[in-house]
Structures are given as C-alpha cells and as structure tokens.
Amino acid sequence: MSGTPGRPVGLSMLGIVENAELGTEPYRVDADGQPYLPVGDGGVVLGLDLGDPVFSRTADHAAPGACIVHPDPVARHGLTTYCCVGNTAVVRTGDAAGAEGVVIGKRGERGRVIVALGQDDLARLRPGDEVAVHAVGQGWRPAHLSPDVSVMNADPGLLSRLPVSVAEDGSGISAHVRACVPGRLAGNGIGRPAVSWDLDLQLRPADLGEAALLLGDLIAVTDIDARYTMGYRRGWVTVGVVSHGASRLPGHGPGMTPLLTGPADVLRAHADAVGHGGLGWAAGQPH
Amino acid sequence: MNVGTNASDLIAQVLAGEVWPPLADRHGHRVGADGRPFALPGMGGVTLGVHCGDPALGYASDHLEPGASVRHRDTAANNALQFLCCTGNAVRVTSGPAAGAVGHVIGQHAYVLADFAEPDLARMAPGDQVSVTAVGQGLALPDHPAVVVKNCSPGLLSAMPGGTAPDGRLEVHVTAVIPAEAVGAGAGMSSEYANTDLMGAYPGLPPAFSLGLEHLRIGDVVAMRDADHRFGRGYRADYLAIGVISTGQCRLFGHGPGASTLFSGPAEAFRLVTDADANLARYLHESPRSAR
Numbered sequence: 016m017s018g019t020p021g022r023p024v025g026l027s028m029l030g031i032v033e034n035a036e037l038g039t040e041p042y043r044v045d046a047d048g049q050p051y052l053p054v055g056d057g058g059v060v061l062g063l064d065l066g067d068p069v070f071s072r073t074a075d076h077a078a079p080g081a082c083i084v085h086p087d088p089v090a091r092h093g094l095t096t097y098c099c100v101g102n103t104a105v106v107r108t109g110d111a112a113g114a115e116g117v118v119i120g121k122r123g124e125r126g127r128v129i130v131a132l133g134q135d136d137l138a139r140l141r142p143g144d145e146v147a148v149h150a151v152g153q154g155w156r157p158a159h160l161s162p163d164v165s166v167m168n169a170d171p172g173l174l175s176r177l178p179v180s181v182a183e184d185g186s187g188i189s190a191h192v193r194a195c196v197p198g199r200l201a202g203n204g205i206g207r208p209a210v211s212w213d214l215d216l217q218l219r220p221a222d223l224g225e226a227a228l229l230l231g232d233l234i235a236v237t238d239i240d241a242r243y244t245m246g247y248r249r250g251w252v253t254v255g256v257v258s259h260g261a262s263r264l265p266g267h268g269p270g271m272t273p274l275l276t277g278p279a280d281v282l283r284a285h286a287d288a289v290g291h292g293g294l295g296w297a298a299g300q301p302h
Numbered sequence: 303m304n305v306g307t308n309a310s311d312l313i314a315q316v317l318a319g320e321v322w323p324p325l326a327d328r329h330g331h332r333v334g335a336d337g338r339p340f341a342l343p344g345m346g347g348v349t350l351g352v353h354c355g356d357p358a359l360g361y362a363s364d365h366l367e368p369g370a371s372v373r374h375r376d377t378a379a380n381n382a383l384q385f386l387c388c389t390g391n392a393v394r395v396t397s398g399p400a401a402g403a404v405g406h407v408i409g410q411h412a413y414v415l416a417d418f419a420e421p422d423l424a425r426m427a428p429g430d431q432v433s434v435t436a437v438g439q440g441l442a443l444p445d446h447p448a449v450v451v452k453n454c455s456p457g458l459l460s461a462m463p464g465g466t467a468p469d470g471r472l473e474v475h476v477t478a479v480i481p482a483e484a485v486g487a488g489a490g491m492s493s494e495y496a497n498t499d500l501m502g503a504y505p506g507l508p509p510a511f512s513l514g515l516e517h518l519r520i521g522d523v524v525a526m527r528d529a530d531h532r533f534g535r536g537y538r539a540d541y542l543a544i545g546v547i548s549t550g551q552c553r554l555f556g557h558g559p560g561a562s563t564l565f566s567g568p569a570e571a572f573r574l575v576t577d578a579d580a581n582l583a584r585y586l587h588e589s590p591r592s593a594r
Contacts, residue, residue, distance in 0.1 A: 045533065046532075046538060202537065206554065244555045244557075264490065266537070
C-alpha cells in the first residue's frame with residue numbers, strides 16, 4: 016500500500032465550533048447499568064490539556080480543546096476526513112479571533128475535528144465561532160517509508176516531531192509509544208474508515224500497569240489493520256495518537272486517531288511506559 | 303428452555319413497519335479486507351435464497367440480510383420498532399401480493415430482519431407494509447439474576463433446549479464460542495439495536511484475516527467470549543454474550559456475520575453446550591428445510 020504518489024495538496028477548510036449536545040434524555044448507562052450524565056462529550060472543554068491523564072476527569076469522551084464541525088453533514092465528513100493531526104487552526108470570528116491552535120485528532124460517527132488551543136483562548140471561544148484549518152496530510156508519505164506501511168491523518172510536519180523514525184534503507188519505521196494494547200480491546204471505530212474515525216480503546220486504568228496514559232500519547236494496537244476501514248488482521252499493528260479521554264459507555268474509552276498501520280515486523284512499536292513523550296511533549300517544543 | 307420466567311407478566315405491542323429498499327450512494331464501491339473495492343448487494347430490501355440454517359458465508363454479498371429488512375419512516379416509531387422487536391416475534395405482511403404471509407424476526411441490524419418462506423419472499427418488495435407483534439423486552443429469569451435477557455421472544459426461549467442446570471447455572475446450547483478478537487463493528491452500541499459484527503470470517507483471504515468462523519450459519523446461536531451486553535455492548539473479561547447470527551457475508555473490513563444479543567452475564571452464570579443444531583431453523587420452523 017504505497018498510497019497516492021505526488022505532493023500533498025493543502026485545503027483551507029471551515030469548521031464551526033460545536034455546541035455540546037445531548038438527546039432528550041440526559042442519561043447514558045454505563046457497563047454496570049448505572050445511569051450517568053455525560054459531561055465534556057464534544058463542544059468546548061476547558062481545563063483539560065494535552066499531557067493530562069485520560070482517566071483524570073469525571074467526563075465522557077472529553078477532548079482537550081474544542082471540537083469543530085460543519086452544519087452540512089456531507090461537508091462535515093469532508094472536514095473530518097481531510098483535517099490531519101498537526102494541522103494549524105485559526106479562529107476567524109468571535110472574541111478569540113486570531114487565536115491559533117492545532118488539530119490533535121478527530122472523532123467518528125457524524126464527524127468532529129479536535130483542535131487544541133491555549134486555555135485563555137478556549138475561555139473566549141463560543142460555540143458557533145468559525146475556525147479555519149489548513150488541512151494537509153492525507154496522501155502524504157515520508158521519504159524511504161516501506162510500501163507495506165500506510166500513513167493517514169498526519170500533517171507532513173508531524174512525524175518528525177514525534178518519537179517516530181523511518182529507516183533510510185526502506186526497511187521500516189519504528190514508533191515509541193506509551194503502551195501496546197491488544198486488538199480485542201478495540202471498541203467503537205472497528206469497521207469504520209480510519210481517515211475519518213477514531214478507535215475507542217476499552218481500557219481501564221489497571222490494564223496499563225505502571226503506564227499512565229496521557230492525552231496526546233502515541234499508543235499501538237496489535238492485530239488491527241487500519242489501511243481503509245479498521246479490522247482484525249493477525250500480525251499487523253496500528254499506531255495513533257490519543258485524542259480524547261475515557262468513557263463509561265460500554266464499548267467506548269479513550270480514543271486513538273490512527274496515524275500508521277502496517278505489519279508488526281515493519282512498523283515496529285516500542286512501549287515506553289514511563290519515559291514516553293507524545294504530542295503533549297511535542298507541543299511544548301519549539302517548531 | 304426449562305427455566306422459570308416472568309413471561310406471563312409481559313405485554314405485547316403491534317408495531318408497523320415497511321420493507322425498506324436497499325440503499326447505495328453515487329460512488330458505489332467500498333473497500334474489502336483485501337484492499338480491493340467491491341459493489342455487492344445484501345443489505346436492505348428483500349434478500350432471496352438465504353434462510354435460517356443456511357451458511358452465513360460464501361456469497362458474493364456484503365452485510366447479507368436474509369429475508370425482508372424492515373424500518374419505519376418516522377424516526378421515533380422506527381426507534382420503537384428497532385428496540386422492541388425480539389427474535390422470534392411474528393411478522394405479518396399487510397399489503398402487496400404477499401399480504402397475509404407470516405414470518406418471524408431473526409434479529410436486528412439497524413433494520414428488523416424478518417425471515418419468511420421463500421415463495422412469500424419472492425412476492426414481496428420494498429414498500430410492502432408489515433405488522434410485528436413485539437414481545438420479549440423485559441423478559442427475565444428469576445432463578446438467574448445475573449443473566450440479562452435481550453431481544454428474545456418468550457416463544458423462542460421456550461423452544462430452545464437447556465435451562466436451569468442441576469448446578470444452578472443457565473444451560474445454553476451454542477454452535478460456536480467466539481473469541482473476543484472477532485468483535486467488530488457494533489461494539490459500543492445499545493444491546494437492543496443492530497448486531498455485533500464478527501470479524502475473522504472472510505472466506506478466501508489469507509489466514510491472517512481468519513479467526514476460524516467461516517462455518518457459521520444464519521440462525522446459529524453462538525457465545526461471545528469476554529463480552530458484556532447487559533447495558534450496551536463492550537469488552538469485559540469473564541463475561542459472556544449469547545447471540546443469534548442474524549446477518550451473513552461481509553466484504554467490508556471490520557465487519558462480518560452479525561450476532562443479535564439474546565443473553566449476557568458473567569461466564570460463571572452459564573453452562574455452554576456445544577450443539578451443531580443450535581439454530582433458529584430448529585427452534586422457529588416447524589419443518590425447517592423441507593417446508594421450503
């Protein structure tokens with residue numbers, strides 16, 4: 016799967032800051048049958064940053080920043096599909112106009128793009144504000160990458176700022192991640208397109224041993240192939256960035272936006288439970 | 303099943319539905335596990351020639367839905383139809399040339415799936431109206447408080463073998479035990495809606511894509527390991543979900559033959575008996591294959 020050859024094309028896309036939404040019944044039901052009120056599932060979330068633990072808040076699918084959408088369902092899928100992790104986002108209207116953020120992931124179903132912004136900027140943001148994203152990355156591949164490995168959802172400048180290295184002899188790519196988790200924990204997102212949907216991981220804090228999973232961490236899922244729609248394939252691995260926090264909903268959990276997928280002997284994932292630095296670490300570094 | 307129930311407390315509702323046409327978009331193709339595009343029928347409408355007891359796999363099809371696929375035009379009425387219909391409920395055709403034909407619900411798949419005798423299906427078409435006598439949600443087994451029953455009509459329950467075993471567990475006959483790795487699209491949804499697609503069942507593809515499920519049949523009762531479907535569908539070690547295979551062949555990767563949930567609870571609450579005949583064809587058809 017060598018992807019589409021050629022220079023990637025950038026788009027200037029319009030997203031609208033999402034309103035947090037609920038159905039006519041406020042409660043969701045967790046795996047033990049307990050009702051709960053989902054807080055933080057979309058819209059503008061304050062006080063949560065890249066680098067915060069995924070299990071640290073009483074929240075449902077909370078993402079660090081603002082979710083942007085589009086009122087037209089088809090344009091919303093376009094926004095979700097073409098925006099890539101690492102893309103620059105600029106607020107165009109409202110009190111936060113001019114504030115600059117970065118895309119840190121996406122979510123599936125109707126589609127959402129997650130934009131991280133400074134807390135002061137987020138506090139000035141209001142649902143309905145316009146955000147422009149310089150969307151670029153789908154179709155991009157790093158030089159020397161083995162054709163067995165597929166790349167998606169990655170700004171062309173992203174991988175070089177993450178603990179990911181491509182072997183110049185074309186033999187493969189290595190990615191240092193917080194943890195490698197088995198594919199049987201993959202939940203919502205399986206069977207859905209990897210370019211427009213995240214993969215929820217049905218994790219509990221105890222599943223990761225000494226590793227504290229942080230928003231923005233890279234994580235690997237074994238036996239999952241994410242070239243197109245995501246599914247089971249023995250010996251394959253998918254690496255992505257943790258883009259939103261935990262959920263009590265059965266089949267849901269911290270969500271990973273896929274970045275790389277390939278055979279496990281070509282896409283080599285190395286778990287570093289304590290020393291890993293992902294997108295949260297990279298965001299603190301100079302460009 | 304030889305088991306005490308609250309069936310006498312349940313009420314039935316008559317729900318209206320409509321045979322829904324197959325849907326496609328202008329792009330036509332989707333991508334299979336092998337990375338190749340396909341455009342194949344199977345979902346929606348009236349699917350002919352595949353019934354309970356037939357192989358689930360081996361068709362040039364995607365998301366094969368046996369028989370008639372039923373929805374309601376109104377969103378809220380459709381929600382009621384999808385959530386309240388139970389496997390085994392009677393479905394009666396009320397318009398068109400097949401009016402009067404009676405079939406039964408075999409599961410849900412964002413459509414209510416209704417199997418009819420082949421001659422009846424051949425006279426049906428999208429737009430035909432049907433009535434479902436919905437009964438079963440709320441069914442409980444007082445002697446098995448850890449087991450939750452979903453989407454199972456009292457009639458189906460009484461036709462199934464098993465029941466309260468001498469050791470107090472619930473004996474359920476299944477054709478197969480499914481590994482947790484197989485759970486595909488449908489994880490994270492409500493237990494009363496659609497079904498759990500099982501991956502690892504793509505005949506003809508390399509062994510890396512296989513979990514040994516290519517032998518499943520439509521209507522098979524199966525046990526899903528490490529699955530808790532009591533309040534939605536998710537992974538939980540040492541729980542079981544028992545379901546019935548209500549959809550068949552998929553090419554779309556991450557999808558596969560789908561199981562509609564019937565029971566769920568801690569694994570220790572069940573006694574599984576492997577039984578090649580644990581199929582709706584045996585439980586819901588008077589003379590399963592010969593009648594057609």
